[in-house]
Amino acid sequence: MARCPRVALCLGAAGQPHAGPRPPPLSPRGRPFLRDAAGPFAGAEVYSSPMLPSSSSGSGSGPGPAPLLGASxxxxxxxxxxRLEIRARSGGAGEHLARRRGGSAEFKEHRAYAPGDDLRRIDWAAYARTGEPVLKLFRAEEDVIARLxxxxxxxxxxxxxxxxxxARRLAAAVGYMSLARSERxxxxxxxxxIAREHAPVRGxxxxxxxxxxxxxxxxxGGxxxxxxxxxxxxxxxxxxxxCVVSDFFDPGPVTAALGRAAQAGHDVALLQVVAAEELAPSFEGDLTLEDAETGTLVDVTMDAAALAAYAARFAGLCEALRGWARRHxxxxxxxxxxEPLEGAVRRFVARSVD
Structure with a gap:
């Protein structure tokens, strides 16, 4: 029998997954965001990082791996x-909450005005000095944190x-938007x-x-x-x-853990990443499938009945996550x-339930 490694064995009982393989923005004077000063990260060391392109590198196409955040x-x-808002039940306040009446906030930094920003937040004194409209950003005593x-x-x-x-690009996108709003x-x-923890970052x-x-x-690993x-x-x-970014191919009680997070007041977002081969497997005949995480081997005959059973169980996993999100x-x-990830990020910002 042919051995086909790293193919999803798909889902276990009760809807739980079995382990399986699991023009640029401009400043007021027309300068591109990725070069010179024009955005919340103007002049940051990040622009010399290989993970973000320079203004001449396009969207990351060409030889070598694409950057986590291409120019487009x-x-x-x-x-x-x-448009991003965080709905955690706390007294935290990032840029979007620091405007609340009675909030205790301290000045954080300026950011170049961009079309769509609230005109009431322009620092007119700075505008009088420099001739460039900038917004005043504030940091409250307790600020919001985005945990990825x-x-x-x-x-x-x-x-x-x-x-x-x-998954890495989606996490980078959510992190970018949070940091751009003066959150952590x-x-x-x-x-x-294990959840290997990195230190919180800002700015x-x-x-x-x-x-x-x-x-x-x-x-x-598993x-x-x-x-x-x-x-x-x-x-x-x-x-x-x-924000949990995963394929959610996990034998454990994931939705129970998510429920505890929601009960603790967290604003929970599930970003499920799937491969085209998992949505429509092209395998056929007698195969040996290997679990990518445990090494377990399973002999299967990939006929129409097996593919239909797989499709039903995969759909069951997605529907279980979707239903949990709706209820909570x-x-x-x-x-x-x-596929391009911009659409997924738009749906995240809109707080969709796909």
Missing amino acids: FVRELEVLQR VCDASASLDFGEPTKLDA AQLFVAGDG RAGLAALLRALDGVKAA THLARAIDAVVRRSARPGLL GATYVRARSD
Whole structure:
């Protein structure tokens, strides 16, 4: 029998997954965001990072791996970040909450005005001095944090591009938007029931640190995503955005852990990454499938009945996540690794349930 490694064995009982393989924005004087000063990260060291392109590198096409945030992706994020809101039940306040009446806030920094910004937030004194409109950003005494849980189990090393590539780019996008709004972001890398914690970051240097951390994430080992989520919630001093990026191929009680996070006040968002081969497998005949995380081998005959059973169980997994999100007021977005991710990010900002 032919051996076909890293193919999803699909789902276990009760709808739980069995382990499986799891023009640029301009400043008032017309300068591009990615070069010179024109955005919330103007002059940041991140622009010398290989993970973001220079203004001449286009959208990351050409030899070598694509950057986590290509130029066209960044242009989209600059528009979307102004619409992002975090709905955690806390007294936290980032840029979008610092405007509340009675809020205690201190001045954080200026950001260049962009079309769509609230004109009432322009610093007119600075405009009189420089001739360039800028916004005043504030940091409240308790600010909002976006916690990014990125699944790094072996099942993510599947697809073309891989699900891990898509997961890292989605986490980078959410982190970028949070940092652009003067909030903090913190990365947790989930694998084998452990949530490897990176220090929270903020602002210009913080974006570079976040992208470096994501660039180093490799897919290996098992998942136990539920235990990792519980660990993140236990370490959280106060609630914020909890964005879980995963294929959710996990034998554990993931939705129960997500429920505990929601009960603790977190604004939960589920970004499920899937590969085209998982949506429509092209395998046929007698095969031996290998579990990418455990090495377990299963002999199957891939006929019409087997493919139909697989499709039903895969749909059951997605529907279980979708239903949980609807019941708990959470966000659920499914993103294909082989399609542009801008659409998935738009749906995340709109707080969709796909």
